[in-house]
Amino acid sequence: MKHFRLAVIPGDGIGKEVINEGLRVLEHLSQTSNTFTFESDYFPWGCEYYLEHGKMMHEDGLNKIKNHDAIYFGAVGYPTVPDHISLWGLRLAICQGFDQWANIRPVEFLPGIEGKLNHPDKEKLNWVLVRENTEGEYSGIGGRNFTGRGPGKEVAVQSSIFTEEGCERVIRHAFELALTRDRKKVTSVTKSNAQQYGMVLWDEVFQRVSKEYPEVETDQCLVDAMAANFVLHPEDLEVVVASNLHADILSDLGSALSGSLGLAPSANLHLDGRFPSMFESVHGSAPDIAGQGIANPIGTIGSAALMLEHLGLPEEAKLINDSIRAATKDGILTADIGGNNSTKEVTDSIIAHISKMYASV
Template identity: 75%
Template sequence: MTKKFKIAVIPGDGVGKEVVAEGIKVLDHLAQESNGKFEFEYDHYPWGCEYYLEHGKMISDDGVEKMRDYDAIYFGAVGFPGVPDHVSLWGLRLAICQGLDQWANIRPVEFLPGVPRRITHPDADNLNWILIRENSEGEYSGIGGRNFDGRGEGKEVAVQTSLFTEKGCERIIRFAFETARTRKRKKVTSVTKSNAQQYGMVLWDEVFERVSREYPDVETDQWLVDAMAAQFVMHPEELEVVVASNLFADILSDLGSALSGSLGIASSANLNPEGRTPSMFESVHGSAPDIAGKGIANPIGTIDSASLMLDHLGLEEEAKALHEAIRATTGKGILTRDIGGNYDTEDVTGAIIENLSVVTDKA
C-alpha cells in the first residue's frame, strides 16, 4: 500500500518561491522512483509579504490551525522590501513555530566537497557538526513593549524580555544529548552568556549540569557565546553537537554556514519531537530579493532541508540518498554563483536528480 504524505507548502517571498519549487521536483522524483512505496500530496499557501500588503497580515487567521492537518510543512523564505522585517518574521515563521510548539531547531554545518570554504583547516573535509537551537522561548519570546512616547522626542522606552523556563531548557538540552548518542563522537557543547545573564542563563547552566549526569557516555563542555564564536573559527574540530538558546544558536549557525561556504547550502528543521504537531523544514538563508526571479538562487539548502523532512517522515534511506546526491553534485563542481560556480538554479537541481539516480542504483 502506498503511503501518502500530506505536505503544506509555504514558498513565502523572493527566492523562497524558486527554491521550494526545485525541492518539490526532487521529492516528486523520489516518489516516482519508489515503486509505489510513498507519494506526496501538496497544498500550497500564498502567505508572505505580498499577502500582507493585500490583507494586512502575513497569514490567514486560521492558518496555524490549518497546518495541524499535515504531516510536514515545507517553507521557503520570508521578507521583502516594503514590509518591516520584524513584521514578516513574527507574522509568519515565528507564528507557526510557536503556534505549533516546534521547540527544537536543528541546523547541521557540513563542509561539502567542491564548495570553497571560508576557513583554513587541515581536515576541513571531515568537519561536520550540528547546532541545536531552543526554538520556542529565550530571546525570541516576544515579551515586552514600547511606551512613554508621550514624554516627547527621544524619551520613549522599549523593554524586551528573554524568557527561560526550566521545562524549556531541559527538553532542548535533553534533545541535544539524545542527538549526541546517534553520532560517532558523543559530545555536547552548551553555549550561554551566564556571566552577564545571571538569571535565565544560569538556570540553563544548572539544568545542563543536572541533565548531563544522566548521560555519562556523552562528553560535555560549556562555553560563553563570544568565546564559542572564536572556537568556530579556531578549533572547529572540537565541535559535535552544540546546544544554545534561540538567539545564540541562530547567530552561531549563520557563522557556521558562512564558514562552510554559504548560507545557501544550509538546511534546517523546526521540530516538534513528540509528533503532536507537524514539523517545518526550511533553508537557513533569507528571501534574497536582489536576485529573485533571476534563476540563480542556490537550491541546495532547501533541497537538503527536504532530506531532513524525509528522515523525519521515516524515509531514512531516501534521506541519506538525497544528501549523498547533493555531495556528489557539489563534488563535481556544479555550483551556483554564491559558491563560486556559474550554474543556474535548475541546473543544480537537475544534477542532484541525476546523481540521485546514480546513488540509488549503487545502493
Template identity: 65%
Template sequence: MSATQTFKIASIPADGVGKEVVSAGQRVLDALAENSGGKFAFEWTEFPWGCGYHAETGKMMADDGLETLKNFDAIYFGAVGWENVPDHISLWGLRLNITQNFDQWANIRPVKFLPGVQSPLRKADHTELDWVVVRENSEGEYAGLGGRNLSGRGPGNEVALQTALFTEKGCERILRFAFDLARTRTVKKVSSVTKSNAQQYGMVLWDETFKRVALEYPDVETESVLVDAMSAKFILRPEDLSVVVASNLNADILSDLGSALAGSLGLAASANLNPERRFPSMFEPVHGSAPDIAGKGISNPIGAIASAALMLDHFGLHEEARRIEAAIEQTTAAGHLTRDIGGNANTDEVTETIVQALTRSLAAL
C-alpha cells in the same frame, strides 16, 4: 499503482528566492517518490502566504491558517521578508507564528562542509569537520515579551523592554534533545553555549539545568562555553565540535556563522521540530528571501533540498534522506555550483544535476 504511504505536505514558498528553492526541493522529492517503487508519495498543497499576500490582505497568512496547517504531516517553507513589510511584522506574522503556535521547540541546523565547495576556513582543507547546532526555538530571547513605553514624554524619551524567557522545563527539554542526538553521532559530545557571566538569571538557570541533565548521560562528553568564546572556537577549534546547543538568539547567530564557514548560507538546512508530533514540523533553508537575486534563477537550492532530507528523516525515511545528501555531495564535487559558492550554474541546473544523481543511485538498487 498507489503508494503504500502518502505524506501530505503544506508548501509555503512565501517571498523572494523562497519560491525558487521550494520548487527545487519539491522536484527532488517527487523524483525520489517516483523511483520508490510505490513505497511512498508526496501530496503537495501550496499556500500563497507571505509579503505578497500581506499587500493584498494586510495579513501575512489567512486567519484560519494555523487550523488548516494542523492537517498536514509537515510544512515545507521557503523564506519570508520583502521591502513592503517591516521585517518584524513579516517574521512574527508568518514564520514565528507557525513555530510558536505549533510548539516547534527544537531547531536543528547542521553545519556540513561539502566537497568542491571552498571554505573560508583554512582548517577545512585538511580536517574532517561536521557538527550540528541545536537551537532552543520556543522561548529565550525570541519569546516576544516586552513593550515600548513613555513615548508620550516626547522625542528621545521612549523606553523599549525586550525580555528573554527561560523556563526550567524549556531548558531541560532542549538539552535532553541535544544529548539524545549526540548519542547517535560518531563523536558523542554536547557543547552548551550561554552568556551566563553577564546574564545572571536565565542563562545561569540554563547552565544549572545542563549540569543536572548531563549526569544522566555519562557516555556523552560535555563542555559549557560562553558564546563569545564559542564564536572563536567555531573558527579556531571546529574539530572539537559535535552537537552545539544554545538559546534561541545565540544558536541563530552561531548557526549562521557555521554555514558561512561551510561556504555559504545558501547551503544551510534547518528543521523546526515538534518532537512530540502534536503538530506538524516545518523544514526550511536559513538563507532568507535574498531580494537582490530573487527572480533571476541563480539562487542556491541546496539549503532547501538538504532541508527536504531532514524532513525525510522526520518521516523515518533515513535511507532516502542519505541518498539525497549523497546526491548533493556528488553534485558539488563535480563542480556544479551556484554563484554564491564560486560557480556559474543556475538554480535549475544544480537541481537537475541532483535529480540525475539521485535517479542513478536508485536505478542501481
C-alpha cells in the same frame, strides 16, 4: 508505502524558486524509490499576502495546516515590509503556535566548495547546532511606552524567558542526538557570566541532564568564546546546544564558514505528536536576485532530506544528502559558491545522482 500531506509555503523572493526545486527532488525520489508518495497543499502567505491583506497569513492559518504531516517553507522578506512584521507574522507564529521547540541546523563542508575556513581537513568537519526555538530571547515579551513624553524619551522593554521545562527538553534532545553520532559530545553555549538568571538556570539544567548520559562527553562555553572556536577549533565541535538568539547567530556563522548561507538546511521540530514540524533553508528571500534563476537550492533540498528523516525515511534522506555531495564534487555550483550554474542545473544534477545511486543499490 507511506503517504504524506505537505503544507507548502513558498513565501517571497527566491523562496518560491528553491521550494519548487526541492519539490522536484521529492517527486523524483518518490517515483524512483516507490517507498513514499506525497501531496502538496500550497498557501500563498508572505509579504505579498501582507501587502494585500494586512497580515502575513490567513487569520485561521494555523488551523488550516495543523493536520498536515509537515510544513515545507521557503523564505519571507520584502523591502517594503519591516522584517519584524514578516518574521513574527509568519515563521515565528508557526514555530510558537505549533510548539516547534527544537531547531536543528547542521553545518557541513561539502566537497568542491571553497569554504571560508582555513583548516587542513575541512571536509571532515561536520557539526550540528540544536537551537531552543520557542522561548529565550525570542519570547516576544515586552513593549514600548512613554511616547507621550516627547521625542527621544520612549522606552522599550524586551524580556527573555527561560523555563526549566524549555531548557530541559532541548538540552535532552541534544544529548539524544549525540548518541546517534560517531563522536558523542555535547557543548552547551550560554552567556551566564552576564545573564545571571535565565542562563544560570540553563547551566544548572545542563549539568543535571548530563549526569543521565555518562557516555556523552560534555563541555560548556560562553558564546563569545564559542564564536572564536567556530573559526579556530572547529574540530572540537560535534553537537552544540544553545538558546534561541545565540544558536541563531552561531548557525549563520557556521553556514558562512562552510561557503554560503544558501547551503544550510534546518528543521523546526515539534516532537510531541500534536503538530507538524517545519523545514526550511536558513537563507532569506534575497529579493535582489529573485527571478534570475541563480538562487542556490541546496539548503532547501537539504531541508527536504531533514523532513524525510523526521517522517521515518532515513535511507531516502541519506540518498538526497549523498546526491548533494556528489553534485558539488562535480563542480555543479551556483554563483554564491563560486560556480556559474543555474538553480535548475544544480537540481538536475542532484536528481541525476539520485537516479545513478538508486540504480547501483
